[in-house]
Amino acid sequence: MTLIRRLVQWFSRRPRAALSAQLAGPFGWILLIYLGSLFVLLLHAFWVKDSFTGKVEPFVWTLEAFGQVLGNPVYLTIALRTILIATLVTLTDALLALPIAYYMSRVASPRTRAILLVGITMPLWASYLVKVYAWRTILQGNGLLSWLLGPLGIDGPGLSEIWSTWLVLSYLWLPYMILPIFAGLERIPNSLLEASVDLGGSAGMTFRRVILPQLLPALAAGSIFTFSLSLGDYIVPDLVSDAKFIGNVIYDNSALGNFPVAAAFSILPVVIMLIYLLLARRAGAFESL
């Protein structure tokens, strides 16, 4: 104990040294392990898998992996499909989250609000895979959805169509959209809305011209989760549909030991996310995270 005490005492008189000591662990970890391995991944994109031994040849530089990715039209389809579904999931979640967040923030009694908040938080803590699995049982050919739709003469999407992926991803990330929007609505003062109504603004106009602009940072913050988590998912597309996502290409190639192609294709979601993050930061999302 005295040793620790003397150490802490020594550092407390030397703020620069204290800063370095505090930074060394966490930033060493993030820089070395996280950014370091991202860099190794990037290097892999310029290496090649030896077709004879099946092993990656490190430090033999080539653009072959990029050729394989760009030369395969299926990869382009998969990339566009992934971006489209991630966008649709984000829009769906925003549409579902706005009314419930608005209800919680402005209509519900404090007691109802507290119950709803816990109710929305609970599913967030339930296992991701368990929720996907539950949807699989609902969507499967002899499951609840077919049982409900059957008498109406409608076929459910089953476990093959892309719409199952859209539905399950929208379900999974919905709470991540509701919570920041709710927090964003709580920050809008009531007087602003009253002023808009007093000045003759209709409900729709008040929503568009007063609420929505103020909510932009919160929407951007929520959309980081819904978009990014959808963009990188490979388990949901694998388990509830036949339509592959960017993540499936990366996972399948890595399972075959084909790291160069997986690495080359990984650059796409990273670049998309970096652009998205910079745009979201501009919209003030980081203060609402």
Place this chain on the structure above:
Amino acid sequence: MVESRLVRMILRVATAFVMAFLYLPLVVLGLYAFNESKLGAWPPTGLTLKWFGEAAANPAIQTAFINSLIAASCATLIALILGTLAALAVQRHNFFGKNAVSFLFVLPIALPGVITGIALQSTFKLFGVGLGLGTIVIAHATFCVVVAYNNIVARMRRLPRSPEEASADLGADALTTFRRITYPALRTALLSGGLLAFALSFDEVIVTLFAAGAGTKTIPVWIFNAMQRPNELPVVNVVALVLVGLSIIPVWIAQRVSGGEAARGGRY
């Protein structure tokens, strides 16, 4: 109240719809766990508890459960230590590149998990690191640090500096000040950050499949594999329901500690 009666009606219906949507899969899961039939057809044919017994007696599930507990405990411990240090550095000092540093600390959760997974796996392979429980802990700690840091830094932002300064003025040394002033003020943030990190690690599958290798299974990895074997589905139903049940524990603790704020990452 500026909303008209009609608007409030619509909002009420929409809220009920969203809540039903959020809980439908969990309710269905609960029913299936007691389903007598081995086939997963809807509706369930009868009620039974026999699958609970089978799940409890399954050695693969026991091993996976213990692996998950070990991985989540280690990752949480690393995350709390590193997260606290990072939060102290960012909140208590001004230094060049502070903004870049806070952007860096968003990346592991903002970039897709599949990227973290493949990056770590290709690095482990390149350096000849054997995949197993150790690599799972490293992978989990990487995003758990971010979660812990976010919780602690959010708390520190709201803490006044004056009690610490008063403590120092009254002659307490740095360690005493941390132990008696800073740590008690951070305790609930550490608890909620730790809970969140533990739960994230315990449930994680996207990065884990890359970091685990062939031999080591955590509970989610076991579920992922068992899900594709039809005759294991009744047992999967039970494990899934138990996991949903277990997730009430951290929510309950967080609710007791901070009125629920902690369960939402200390932010809402």
